[in-house]
Amino acid sequence: MSCTELERLFLTGASSEDARRHRDSCATCRSTGADVDAAEEIARTLTAPEMPASLRTALIEIPRRTVSCEGAERLLPLAVENELLPDDERRLSCHLSRCGGCSEAAATLLAARDLAEPIAPPWLAGRLAVARPAKRRRSLGWLLGPKSAIAFAYGAAVVVMLLGFNPADLARRVGAGELGQNTRAAVLVAESSVTDRLGALQEKVSRTLAVWKGRAGGYGRAVVSNAVSLIWKTSGTKQRAVERPRNRDGRGAFKERETTTTSWRA
Amino acid sequence: MSAEEKALVDRCRLGEDDAWRLLVDQFGQKVYSVAYHFTLNREDAEELSQEIFLKTFENLHRYDGSFPLVAWLLSLSRNLCIDRYRRRKRERSFRFVSDDAVAPLLKSDDDPAAEALKKERSKILFSVLAEIPEDLAEILVLRDLDGLAYDEIGKALDLPDGTVKSRLFRARAEVARRIRERHERRGTAGAFQTLAVAAGGVL
Numbered sequence: 229m230s231c232t233e234l235e236r237l238f239l240t241g242a243s244s245e246d247a248r249r250h251r252d253s254c255a256t257c258r259s260t261g262a263d264v265d266a267a268e269e270i271a272r273t274l275t276a277p278e279m280p281a282s283l284r285t286a287l288i289e290i291p292r293r294t295v296s297c298e299g300a301e302r303l304l305p306l307a308v309e310n311e312l313l314p315d316d317e318r319r320l321s322c323h324l325s326r327c328g329g330c331s332e333a334a335a336t337l338l339a340a341r342d343l344a345e346p347i348a349p350p351w352l353a354g355r356l357a358v359a360r361p362a363k364r365r366r367s368l369g370w371l372l373g374p375k376s377a378i379a380f381a382y383g384a385a386v387v388v389m390l391l392g393f394n395p396a397d398l399a400r401r402v403g404a405g406e407l408g409q410n411t412r413a414a415v416l417v418a419e420s421s422v423t424d425r426l427g428a429l430q431e432k433v434s435r436t437l438a439v440w441k442g443r444a445g446g447y448g449r450a451v452v453s454n455a456v457s458l459i460w461k462t463s464g465t466k467q468r469a470v471e472r473p474r475n476r477d478g479r480g481a482f483k484e485r486e487t488t489t490t491s492w493r494a
Numbered sequence: 495m496s497a498e499e500k501a502l503v504d505r506c507r508l509g510e511d512d513a514w515r516l517l518v519d520q521f522g523q524k525v526y527s528v529a530y531h532f533t534l535n536r537e538d539a540e541e542l543s544q545e546i547f548l549k550t551f552e553n554l555h556r557y558d559g560s561f562p563l564v565a566w567l568l569s570l571s572r573n574l575c576i577d578r579y580r581r582r583k584r585e586r587s588f589r590f591v592s593d594d595a596v597a598p599l600l601k602s603d604d605d606p607a608a609e610a611l612k613k614e615r616s617k618i619l620f621s622v623l624a625e626i627p628e629d630l631a632e633i634l635v636l637r638d639l640d641g642l643a644y645d646e647i648g649k650a651l652d653l654p655d656g657t658v659k660s661r662l663f664r665a666r667a668e669v670a671r672r673i674r675e676r677h678e679r680r681g682t683a684g685a686f687q688t689l690a691v692a693a694g695g696v697l
Contacts, residue, residue, distance in 0.1 A: 238663045239656065263670025270615045270673075271638040276527040277598035283526060283540045287518045287547045291511065296552050298507065327552060 231256045294322040300330040308337050500559030507554045518547065521564055524640065528568065531635045532575045533582065534595040534620060542578055546571035564642070565649035572650060576628060583624055591617040622672045630665035637662055 234257040237247045251261040295303060295316075303320045306312045312320065324331045370376060505513035525546050530539040549570050557566055568575075596616040603609035623631045636642045636650065637658075648658045 235660070235663045235667075239659050260667055260670065263674050264666045267619070267666055267670040267673060268638065270619045273601075273612045274596075274599045274616060274619075274639060275601055276523065276640070277530040277536075277539070279523045279526040279543075280536070280540065283543060284518060284522055286540075286544055287522055288511075288515050290544070290547055290551050291509070291514055294548060294552065296507070296554055298555050323552060326548065 233257060234260060293319065294326070295319045296323075297327060297330055300324070300327070300334075304330075304334055304337060307334065308341060496559045496562060499563040500557065503554050503557045503559070503563070506551070514551075517563075521567055522547070524564055525567060525571070528571075528575065528636065528640050529578075530598065531639045532579045532632075534591060536598070538578060542571075542574060545574055549574070561649040562646050565646040568636070568642075568646075568650035569652065572632075576632070579628060579632070591620045593617070596620065618673060618676060619669070622669050622676070625672060626665065626668050630661055630668060633658060633661045634665040634669065638666075 231254050233250050233254065234247060237250060247261070251258045292315075300320060300323050303312060303316055307317070307320060320334075324334055502513055502517055506517055522543070526539060526543045529542040529546065530536070533539045533542060546567065550567055553570060557563065593613060596613055599616060600609065600612055603612065623634065632651070633647060636647045637644075642650070644655050644658050647653070648655050651658070653661075
């Protein structure tokens, strides 16, 4: 009952003639071989069941029912944007209900869109308020600025010109133009006269004297002041020296807050 | 052959309806046959076939053409078939195979007696298949009922050819032994078996 020769012959691909010779010589394998022959005979009588026509139609329609994983990759971005056509949405839904990987990917993408906003820390609002530049108020103060003044001036000039008003006409009418010309001529004549030149020289001399007089007065006061202080020092009145506390090693110690220097003038 | 099948799959990936129809026509019958042998029920076989092709369509990008397409189809659907097979085994009525279940598998015969004998033998075969271990039964179904080559079975089940052959031999021997034992029991207790079958019970 333990003969494995028939199995060895089968596994090594021996011919059916070799297997038959062994079966004829071995009682165990003869029985086993007969049983196998009977089973194979049963299997040979069976035929393949015919595929129903309705099944063929259903199989051909599969691409219209679902999408592949590759197709899902193309449709998922559109699904996130809610831009899927109804047919594609149905096919993608069918695929996601069957494919764990694509379903997880879709859930992750959609969840990212719906994530809650992070809660701002309490100090953030104050910091932002400080950092934000002051809002410019809309007021009429800008009307008083220099740019506005220039703009108004140009605007007024344009308006006046458009109205046909010429300032030169007004000056000519009151004689201002002639007056200005006469004045300029008088000045030119006066500058060239000898009297005016002498007056100018006198004025220059008087100004120079005044300058030297001021300088002499200043130096004189300084000399007098120095002399008084010198006399005061040599009169025997000694200024008392500032006493400072001493440490154990005899060195001076500054008082608390005595770090600022003071200016001393004699 | 695999290069042609790879080209066909690539066309399917591009969305060509003609290519997908060709794929269904080439492999639909084979897939339905395997599904029927695992389920022995028309509705279940149709449902399983659709599930297999759905899975195929959704995973077309994974086929690299390194082995036959039918083997790849079956490797994708192996878990589905095994799940159905286990579900059937859990059902108490599974071992009692009905006439309707084997009817689509038999050629019509002019001789009613011969046809009845073939039907009875087929019922016994599927009943015994439900009794042996799954790894043996699936190989025998794929080889002897669906006619797949050894390398196709090996690719589908991710097994070396030697293991496929070894399991196939053991499956055949186990099925044959059980059929013989049944035959012997029926000879000694034929009346009891007839009553049990008539009552719809389990052998």
